[in-house]
Amino acid sequence: MTRLTDKVAIVTGAAMGIGWATAQLFAENGATVIAADVVKPPLSESDHPIDYRELDVTDQHAWKAVVDGVLNEHGRLDVLVNNAGVIDYADITTVTPEDWSRVVGVDQTGVFLGMRTALAPMRAQHAGSIINLSSAWGVVGSEGVAAYQASKGAVRGLTRNGAITYAADGVRVNTVVPGWIATPLTERQPADKNAEVIGLTPLGFGADPRDIAFGCLYLASDEARYVTGSELVIDGGLLAQ
Amino acid sequence: MPDLTGSVALVTGAAQGIGHGIACALADAGAVVIATDIRDQSDLSDSIVTRSHDVTDGERWREVVSEIESQHGRLDILVNNAGVSGYDSLHELELAEWQRIIDINQTGVLLGMQAALRPMLRQGSGSIVNISSICGAASVSGVAAYHASKHAVLTMTKNAAVSYARQGIRANAVLPGWIRTPLTLGQTDDLNEAFLGATPMGHGGEPADIAAAVCFLASSEARFITGVDLPVDGGYLAR
Numbered sequence A: 001m002t003r004l005t006d007k008v009a010i011v012t013g014a015a016m017g018i019g020w021a022t023a024q025l026f027a028e029n030g031a032t033v034i035a036a037d038v039v040k041p042p043l044s045e046s047d048h049p050i051d052y053r054e055l056d057v058t059d060q061h062a063w064k065a066v067v068d069g070v071l072n073e074h075g076r077l078d079v080l081v082n083n084a085g086v087i088d089y090a091d092i093t094t095v096t097p098e099d100w101s102r103v104v105g106v107d108q109t110g111v112f113l114g115m116r117t118a119l120a121p122m123r124a125q126h127a128g129s130i131i132n133l134s135s136a137w138g139v140v141g142s143e144g145v146a147a148y149q150a151s152k153g154a155v156r157g158l159t160r161n162g163a164i165t166y167a168a169d170g171v172r173v174n175t176v177v178p179g180w181i182a183t184p185l186t187e188r189q190p191a192d193k194n195a196e197v198i199g200l201t202p203l204g205f206g207a208d209p210r211d212i213a214f215g216c217l218y219l220a221s222d223e224a225r226y227v228t229g230s231e232l233v234i235d236g237g238l239l240a241q
Numbered sequence B: 001m002p003d004l005t006g007s008v009a010l011v012t013g014a015a016q017g018i019g020h021g022i023a024c025a026l027a028d029a030g031a032v033v034i035a036t037d038i039r040d041q042s043d044l045s046d047s048i049v050t051r052s053h054d055v056t057d058g059e060r061w062r063e064v065v066s067e068i069e070s071q072h073g074r075l076d077i078l079v080n081n082a083g084v085s086g087y088d089s090l091h092e093l094e095l096a097e098w099q100r101i102i103d104i105n106q107t108g109v110l111l112g113m114q115a116a117l118r119p120m121l122r123q124g125s126g127s128i129v130n131i132s133s134i135c136g137a138a139s140v141s142g143v144a145a146y147h148a149s150k151h152a153v154l155t156m157t158k159n160a161a162v163s164y165a166r167q168g169i170r171a172n173a174v175l176p177g178w179i180r181t182p183l184t185l186g187q188t189d190d191l192n193e194a195f196l197g198a199t200p201m202g203h204g205g206e207p208a209d210i211a212a213a214v215c216f217l218a219s220s221e222a223r224f225i226t227g228v229d230l231p232v233d234g235g236y237l238a239r
C-alpha cells in the first residue's frame, strides 16, 4: 500500500492509542512519519521506520522547533494530524480551573498551535492536509466532561475556519469524530462507563485505533483532494440515532 | 484506494458522470461490479457487467438483485447514485415534476435499499452508500423537489444505518459539491458560477473524487462507519 508515497506527516499524541496506530498506518503507506508526543512511542514495534520528536502540543516554541526540524530534514510538510488529547470527567460546577486550563490547553489550544505552525509551510507549498481529532462528545452532550466537551466542540469550529480561510491556498482541513475506541484513554475509564457507550453504539462494538487511522489515511491522501471542512464521523452509528 | 477484492457491488446510474466514475473505481479496487442505467453503458470496460434498469421500477430491482444473488451468491455493496436534477422553485413546481424527481431520487433509493437488504440481511453484512448532495444538507434557493429528495436520502440513510447496524449492515451518504459531469455541464453558466463562487476551493470536483469516498465507505476500512454523511464539496458546506 502506497497511498501516501512522498508525503511527510506529523502525528501528535503518537506514543499510543489512535496516534500510534495512525503513525504506523501512514508509514505502511509510504509516508515519512514524525511521531510527536511527550512520551516515546514503542518504535521497534513498527515494521516501517517512524521518527520520534518530543513535543508538548501546548508549547508554541516546541512546535516551531519540531516543524523547523522536519522542514530542514525533509524540505516539506504535507500532513498534520492533531491527535494529542487529554480528558477530564468533572462537570461545570466541579471542574477546577487548573483542570479546565489543562484540557483546553491540550485539546483546543494545542490544535490551534499545530495548525498555526504547519500552515506556514503548507501555504508556501500550496498543498497540505490537516486532520483534527474531535470526539462524539464534541457533538452531543454527555454528563460531566465539561472541559473536554468544550474543547472538542471548539476543534470542529476551528477546523471549518481553517478550511474556509486557507482553501484557496491549497490547504485542506478536516475533522475526525471518533466514537468509542479501545485505547489507553478508554482503558482508564470506569468499566460501566465503557459498557454504557458501547451499549449505545448501534454497530454493537467498540472500535480499534486502526479504524480511526484508516479515516485519517483517506483524508491525508490525494483521494480526498476535494474534501475540506468536512467531519468524518467514525462512531459505529452513535450520532446517527 | 482500499482493496475491495472479493466484494460484489451494484451501482445505479452508471452510464455517465459520477456513477460511471464509481463503477470504474470499484472495479479498479478489485470488486465485481454490476452497473445499471436506463442509458447505454457500452463504454464501460468489459470487466463490468451492465444491466438496463430504471430505479423507479421495483420489480426490476428484484430481478437485478436476484440475478446477482444467483450468479455471485452475495451482494456486498450497493451504491444508489442514479439521480436527476430539477430547478423549479416551489411556486412554479408542477405536481408531475415533483413526483418525477421524488420517484427517481428518493423512492429509487428506497427500492434499492429494500432489494439489497434481502441478501445483505441473509449474509449478515453489507455496505450501502447513497449519493445525496450538498443540497441534502444546506438550504439553496430554488431546486425545490431536488432539495427535498436529497434531504430525504440523508434521513433514509440514517434510518437504515440505525435499523440494520445490529445485522452487520452499514449505510452512509456522500454529499457531492459541484462535480464536473454531463448534469452540471448541461446547467446554465449562471448556476454553475453561483455554485463554484460559493465553493471555498474555487473549483469543481471530478467524478473520481466522489468515487474515492464511495470506495472508502464501502470497504472494510470503514467497518466502524455507519449513518454518516460525508461532504466531498471543496468546503461548500463548511461556510
Ligand SMILES: NC(=O)c1ccc[n+]([C@@H]2O[C@H](COP(=O)([O-])OP(=O)(O)OC[C@H]3O[C@@H](n4cnc5c(N)ncnc54)[C@H](O)[C@@H]3O)[C@@H](O)[C@H]2O)c1
Residues within 6 Å of the ligand: A012, A013, A014, A015, A016, A017, A018, A019, A036, A037, A038, A039, A055, A056, A057, A058, A083, A084, A085, A086, A106, A133, A134, A135, A136, A177, A178, A179, A180, A181, A182, A183, A184, A185, A186
Ligand atoms: N479513545 C476514544 O474512544 C476516543 C474517542 C473520541 C475521541 N478521541 C480522541 O482521540 C485522540 C487520541 O485519543 P486516544 O484514545 O488514543 O488517547 P490516549 O490517551 O490513549 O493517547 C493520547 C496520547 O496523547 C499524548 N499527549 C497527551 N498530552 C500531550 C501533550 N500535551 N503533548 C503531546 N502529546 C500529548 C499522550 O502522551 C498519549 O500518547 C484524543 O484527542 C482523544 O480525545 C478518543
Ligand SMILES: NC(=O)c1ccc[n+]([C@@H]2O[C@H](COP(=O)([O-])OP(=O)(O)OC[C@H]3O[C@@H](n4cnc5c(N)ncnc54)[C@H](O)[C@@H]3O)[C@@H](O)[C@H]2O)c1
Residues within 6 Å of the ligand: B012, B013, B014, B015, B016, B017, B018, B019, B036, B037, B038, B039, B053, B054, B055, B056, B081, B082, B083, B084, B085, B104, B131, B132, B133, B134, B175, B176, B177, B178, B179, B180, B181, B182, B183, B184
Ligand atoms: N454533478 C454534481 O455536481 C452533483 C452534485 C450533487 C449530487 N449529485 C448527484 O450525483 C448523482 C449522479 O449525478 P451526475 O452528475 O453524475 O448526473 P448525470 O446526469 O451526469 O448522470 C446520472 C445518470 O443517472 C441515470 N439515470 C437517471 N434517471 C435514472 C433512472 N430512473 N434509472 C436509472 N438511471 C437513471 C442517467 O441516465 C445518467 O446516466 C445524482 O444522484 C446527483 O443528484 C451530483
